[in-house]
Amino acid sequence: MALVNTKEMFKKAYEGGYAIGAFNVNNMEIIQGITEAAGELKAPVILQVSKGARAYANPTYLVKLVEAAVAQNPDIPITLHLDHGPSYEMCKACIDDGFTSVMFDGSSKPFEENVAEAAKVVEYAHKYNVTVEAELGTLGGVEDEVSVEADKAMYTDPEQVQDFVNQTGVDSLAIAIGTSHGAYKFKPGQDPKLRLDILEEVSKRLPGFPIVLHGASSVPQEFVNIINQYGGNMPNAIGIPESELRKAAKMAVCKINVDSDIRLAMTASIRKYFAEHPDHFDPRQYLAPARQAVKDMVAHKITEVMGCDGKA
Template identity: 80%
Template sequence: MALVNTKEMFKKAYDGGYAIGAFNINDMEIIQGIMSACAELKAPVILQVSSSARKYAHPAYLVKMVEAAVKENPDIPVALHLDHGPSFEMCKACIDDGFTSVMFDGSAKPYEENVEEARRVVEYAHKYNVTVEAELGKLAGVEDDVKVEDDKAQFTDPDEVQDFVTRTGVDSLAIAIGTSHGAYKFKPGQKPKLRLDILEEVSNRLPGFPIVLHGASSVLPEFVQMVNQYGGQMPDAIGIPEEMLREAAAKAVCKINVDSDLRLAMTATVRKYFAENPSHFDPRQYLGAARDAIQGLVEHKIKTVLGCEGKA
């Protein structure tokens, strides 16, 4: 099976009341761990690349590694997606490189500028059968080049969504309902809460239209504890409760992004490996252990949050 775009994936997910996992990739081991989990559970997947990850790994390397993953797993639908594309030029470059889906993130721009540039991305992408995601509202937090202070975050305004989707022609929409980028999502004592009422209102305005949640890592405490046990200094981090994410996935949410959980799983495992094997220096050993941890985490997300097991 060749790389696919997200159109058919999202239609099946919307109708079936589940979501597709969009997992950020940076290197071979992360890709292999994700794909092993999806092959084991027969789950479709979106492998997504931030602009900084694209710079780190180099575009040609990333595309070829993803193509290798597709060749190794021909029965698994895989989309290659640009996460938080900041400009038309970045989206165009990824489309030209072979990405099958792109996100244009104009959420920090004035509304009319966001509309105009998103429309421009859509016009180019659809010529090549590439699907386009855009964003309304601003999520707080930090992830790579995306940095939004808490007091600058904004919930998505349901009154804008129909106008935005109609005028831009985007294929999916990321909305802000209480998720947050990064591991440190909430202040001490603050309870996480998703504004499912906003999600409900958006889905009423856009019946059958796929919605996306960014900043949806749960920051599993066992990995935070493992990092600290083996020499780290992470304060307690509170993510989005998985039961809330599963409820969103059963509604209009068709794509849930996971990045911080992958980073934590990998970092915690590597720290543990070196603490237990201080004289080892073979990257295949500690990166192999990290790859296995990534696989376990993704299997957990598929079963507990996404509900897409057996949907490949």
């Protein structure tokens, strides 16, 4: 199976009451861990690349690694997606490189500017059967190039969604209902909950339309503890409760993004390995268990959060 766009997988997800996992990739081991889990669980999957990942790994390398993963997993739908594309130019470059889905993130721009540039991306993307995601509302937190102070974050206004989708022609919409980028989302003692009332209102105004959640990592305390046990100094933090994400997946949310949890799992594995094997220096020795940690994390998300296992 060749790379696919998100149109058909989102249609099935909406009708089936589940979400597709969208996992950020930066290198070979992460791509392998994600796709091995998805392949074994017969789950559709989205591999997404940020601006920072493109700069780190080189677009050509990433595309070829993903193509290799597709060849290794011919029985599952795989989408190659640009995450948080900051401009029309970057979205165009990714489409030209072979991406099958792109996100234009104009959420920090005034509504009219966001609409105008998103529509421009859609016009180009749809010529090549590439689907387009855009964003309304602003998530707080830090992830790669995205950095928004907590007091600048804004919930999505449901009254704007119909006009935005109608004027731009986008295929999916990322909304802000209480998620946050990065690992430091909420302090202990806080009770993070998603504004499912906003999600419900958006879905009423956009019946059958796929909604996306960014910043949806749960920040497992076990990984923070391992990192700190072996020389780290991460403060305790609370992520998005997986029970809340599962509720959203049963509603209109068809795509849930996960990045920080993969980084935490991988980093915890590598720190633990070096603490237990201080004299080892072969990258294969510490990257193999790190890849397994990514695989285990993704398998958990697919089965317990997204509910998309067996949906390939």
